[in-house]
Amino acid sequence: MSNIFASFPRFPLAHLPTPLAEMKRLRAALEAEGVATPHLFVKRDDCTGLAGGGNKTRKLEFLIGEALAQGADTIVTTGALQSNHARQTAAAAVAAGLKPVLVLLDMVPYRGSTYKRSGNRLLDDLLGADVRIVPEGADPATFIKTTLDEITAQGGKPCFVPTGGSNAVGSLGYAAAYFEIADALDALELTKARIVHGSSSGGTQAGLVAGAALRGHGPVVHGVNVYRSDNQAMAEGILRLARATAEKLGAPAPADDAVILEEGFLGERYGMPTEAMVEAVELVARSEGILLDPVYTGKAMAGFLAMIRAGRFPSDETLVFLHTGGMPGLFAYEQEFVQDA
Ligand SMILES: Cc1ncc(COP(=O)(O)O)c(C=O)c1O
Structure with missing residues (x-):
């Protein structure tokens, strides 16, 4: 971990490091569908603490x-x-x-x-x-x-x-998280890896991208758009924020193509349920005992699963799903999940 982070005012709130766990049962469930599936991990930022946890x-x-x-x-x-x-x-x-x-x-x-x-x-x-x-x-x-x-x-x-x-101060949290994830993967000798996560106001992705620029090597960062219908404009905004965060850290400016933002999983609009989200939330709950949320991680997982099923990732790449929290949202979307609601 770079000690540059110690130079910023910081109020301790998080339980760190969060667990990095293998999702063997989700992998087995996908293999049972006939899908060739790389090693799957989940970074449990739903376990950061603070009134239910989350990014x-x-x-x-x-x-x-x-x-x-x-x-x-x-x-x-x-x-x-x-x-x-x-x-x-x-x-x-x-x-x-x-x-x-x-x-x-x-x-x-x-x-x-x-x-x-x-x-x-x-x-x-x-x-x-x-x-x-x-x-x-x-x-x-x-x-x-x-x-x-x-x-x-x-x-x-x-x-x-x-x-x-999501400003350059908040994004420092995810620049630091990039080091936490990359260092943990290095310790497991998993040097070819990708972090997939839901992107909305963009601070999480911008921070990860800035962290990657500062560290110089490590996992690819791959966001799934769960927020805006204009994917291009959203990616440009995230790149601007990543550059502002990198500048704060004295890191090289992230390259023009540093923001990978997957589209196609937002559905009708932000906050509106999709069938793929419900399928993803249920599959992860029933295979891993992990609770996602309807607005962010459920749609991000829908994207993650669709990309795996489409064979989008090389078989030797370790995939890390960053669980950014949001579980309380499940209770607001009762009728998507309760049979007789
Ligand atoms: C649970 C959860 N996941 C992901 C995100 C997206 O993070 P960001 O806004 O940094 O893109 C949010 C944002 O509100 C969130 O609440």
């Missing part, structure tokens, strides 16, 4: 560190109603003695009966977050600015954390 814990160590260094007393962030990022940011703020304010957008046209009150939304309330829902028709950016101004007018010192914690 935001690693980002929040640096984001909260920075907020504390700035003397903030309130953390304001934003996301969808079922945002894992919002839930974990609320928990991180509480753990650091800061006040959590969540500006949530009702942006997913999913109308399951539990969507608006269970899963992450329930946990936001339990964590004592000040939840403010952007009114229909209002401009989210203006609403956030008004919220920040109001907190400041009342004598508070708010620090705004962007959607998904």
